[in-house]
Amino acid sequence: MTNAMAKARGVGRLAITAGLGLALAAGPYAVAYAEPGAANTPVEGEYASPSYRSQVNGESTGDTKLYVIGTQDNLTTSEAAADENIKVSIPVAIHYVADSEGNLTGPSDNMVKFVNHTKLGSVHVSGIAVENAGDARIAPDADNLEDDQMSFFVRPVAGMSDEAGSTFVPTELPEGTPATQRDQLGNYASNAHGAEQSPANKNDWNIAQKHGALALNNLTGRIGGFKKIDPSTDYRVGAIHWTVRAGTRSQADKRDASVTIHYNSNNGSNVGCVPVEDQTVEVLQSSQLPNVQINDAGMDTALARGASDVTPPNPVLQADGSSVSYGFVGWNTQANGSGTFVSKVSDLGSAQDLAGTVQEVYAIYEAL
Amino acid sequence: MAEHFCKVRVSARRRGAVVVLLLTLVVAGVAVALLLGWGDPRARKGYYEGKTPDEIREDLDSQVDWYAMEISVASTMQVEEGQTRVEARLENVPNNHCDQKVRMYPTGHPEDVLYQSGAIAPGEYVQYVDLAYALPKGTHDVTVEFQGYERTPTLVSDEGALLGHNRFGASAAAQVAINVVGSDT
Numbered sequence: 001m002t003n004a005m006a007k008a009r010g011v012g013r014l015a016i017t018a019g020l021g022l023a024l025a026a027g028p029y030a031v032a033y034a035e036p037g038a039a040n041t042p043v044e045g046e047y048a049s050p051s052y053r054s055q056v057n058g059e060s061t062g063d064t065k066l067y068v069i070g071t072q073d074n075l076t077t078s079e080a081a082a083d084e085n086i087k088v089s090i091p092v093a094i095h096y097v098a099d100s101e102g103n104l105t106g107p108s109d110n111m112v113k114f115v116n117h118t119k120l121g122s123v124h125v126s127g128i129a130v131e132n133a134g135d136a137r138i139a140p141d142a143d144n145l146e147d148d149q150m151s152f153f154v155r156p157v158a159g160m161s162d163e164a165g166s167t168f169v170p171t172e173l174p175e176g177t178p179a180t181q182r183d184q185l186g187n188y189a190s191n192a193h194g195a196e197q198s199p200a201n202k203n204d205w206n207i208a209q210k211h212g213a214l215a216l217n218n219l220t221g222r223i224g225g226f227k228k229i230d231p232s233t234d235y236r237v238g239a240i241h242w243t244v245r246a247g248t249r250s251q252a253d254k255r256d257a258s259v260t261i262h263y264n265s266n267n268g269s270n271v272g273c274v275p276v277e278d279q280t281v282e283v284l285q286s287s288q289l290p291n292v293q294i295n296d297a298g299m300d301t302a303l304a305r306g307a308s309d310v311t312p313p314n315p316v317l318q319a320d321g322s323s324v325s326y327g328f329v330g331w332n333t334q335a336n337g338s339g340t341f342v343s344k345v346s347d348l349g350s351a352q353d354l355a356g357t358v359q360e361v362y363a364i365y366e367a368l
Numbered sequence: 369m370a371e372h373f374c375k376v377r378v379s380a381r382r383r384g385a386v387v388v389l390l391l392t393l394v395v396a397g398v399a400v401a402l403l404l405g406w407g408d409p410r411a412r413k414g415y416y417e418g419k420t421p422d423e424i425r426e427d428l429d430s431q432v433d434w435y436a437m438e439i440s441v442a443s444t445m446q447v448e449e450g451q452t453r454v455e456a457r458l459e460n461v462p463n464n465h466c467d468q469k470v471r472m473y474p475t476g477h478p479e480d481v482l483y484q485s486g487a488i489a490p491g492e493y494v495q496y497v498d499l500a501y502a503l504p505k506g507t508h509d510v511t512v513e514f515q516g517y518e519r520t521p522t523l524v525s526d527e528g529a530l531l532g533h534n535r536f537g538a539s540a541a542a543q544v545a546i547n548v549v550g551s552d553t
Binding site: 033034035038039085086087088089094096097106113115118120193194196239243245246247 | 421425426438443453460479485489491493497513516533540541
């Protein structure tokens with residue numbers, strides 16, 4: 001404990017919220033601030049109807065404004081979107097109190113939580129970035145903290161939360177794992193905002209279907225000492241940027257690992273089947289190639305299509321851009337890391353099975 | 369005579385400028401007095417000396433709900449190749465305690481802003497947005513970031529804007545897909 005810590009008057013109040021920005025920007029705030037295209041949230045089934053009435057002499061009149069809120073930009077019937085909104089309640093500030101021993105106390109277990117209001121299904125936390133603010137530094141190592149360095153612990157616990165209350169069932173920690181080392185926010189401190197990092201214990205961050213919730217428990221921490229941080233004021237020490245995504249984490253992994261290629265046959269030639277169009281992939285480096293296997297459904301599909309042998313692949317990116325067989329799909333990439341997928345159907349028994357069809361091979365990939 | 373007239377006009381202009389300047393200073397002074405003179409700068413939230421950990425937690429728990437912000441956006445969007453108008457269905461739900469500004473960028477590239485909204489109040493929504501540029505054909509992983517803002521303006525916001533709004537906690541984001549399809553699809 002440092003002298004500066006000892007000078008701290010017992011407690012300090014810290015907050016993890018947004019950091020400070022000091023770019024001076026004067027201007028007509030009302031014009032710049034409000035979104036001109038924003039409309040009131042439509043209420044289903046409620047519409048105002050105009051009514052017309054003749055004025056009678058001697059009768060006083062008053063104005064009642066009638067508002068009509070359109071649910072679409074025009075009155076033609078538009079196709080409903082195939083999906084719904086992803087709607088999630090996310091904690092955007094967590095307050096801690098620091099005592100003179102350097103302990104940080106946050107809210108109780110099962111209080112700070114994500115809640116899934118999405119109708120379509122599960123969501124998951126796909127990215128975390130922790131930013132420092134002011135003179136505070138958030139570090140991963142709770143045992144070796146310097147002045148103004150602090151570490152925060154968090155333990156995600158899945159449950160349900162609705163009007164009737166919340167239920168959370170803590171998962172068992174692996175034997176011998178100190179609770180404080182399960183998830184430390186400092187582990188995500190090196191990731192700049194905008195480059196969020198996937199949670200380390202990725203399956204702990206799934207949030208079930210509607211009313212599914214994820215509580216952030218064990219909200220405690222340590223601070224090494226107060227030097228530049230003034231413990232007598234509310235001090236914002238950083239910001240956590242959470243990113244959520246539809247589906248569970250494993251579903252998202254599967255989507256990321258899978259590739260959908262549409263095929264057209266080319267006059268029945270065995271090697272002539274080509275994709276309907278080249279499909280560009282963003283980045284393909286060896287380390288980023290999805291480690292895939294062909295699942296049972298995919299094997300059945302491939303065999304049904306005439307594949308004589310579908311070997312589970314171990315993809316290796318060739319620097320010279322040559323393709324590597326994936327059984328009946330090949331990679332053809334460019335040396336700069338980006339490139340196009342092209343099909344390679346040499347393992348298909350007969351491309352005529354594909355004649356006249358457009359098929360997807362989405363199902364054959366599954367992330368390990 | 370003409371020279372004298374010019375001098376009179378210049379002098380009148382100068383007086384006008386001085387009056388405007390003085391009025392501006394008076395208004396600014398009043399604003400500063402009103403906004404800064406009211407609250408005690410030494411006042412802190414909460415009093416924790418001598419409180420037990422349970423009592424401290426009870427106080428911290430009472431603020432948790434206030435600082436929960438709901439985000440709502442289309443989980444996938446579709447746009448025709450060459451077009452920029454996208455149905456994003458950005459909604460600031462009525463239960464939120466803050467205005468929201470929304471920014472969209474390709475995931476991992478926050479500097480490449482596809483869209484930036486103005487403030488959306490609780491209970492408002494934006495159905496369609498216009499992207500900064502047309503995305504190429506294919507599926508694009510896009511981050512939709514929601515930053516909350518206090519509804520009441522302050523003299524100088526934490527982002528440095530005069531009569532701006534302080535941020536309401538940290539931002540939260542959703543990762544969505546934008547499918548750019550061919551015009552013949």
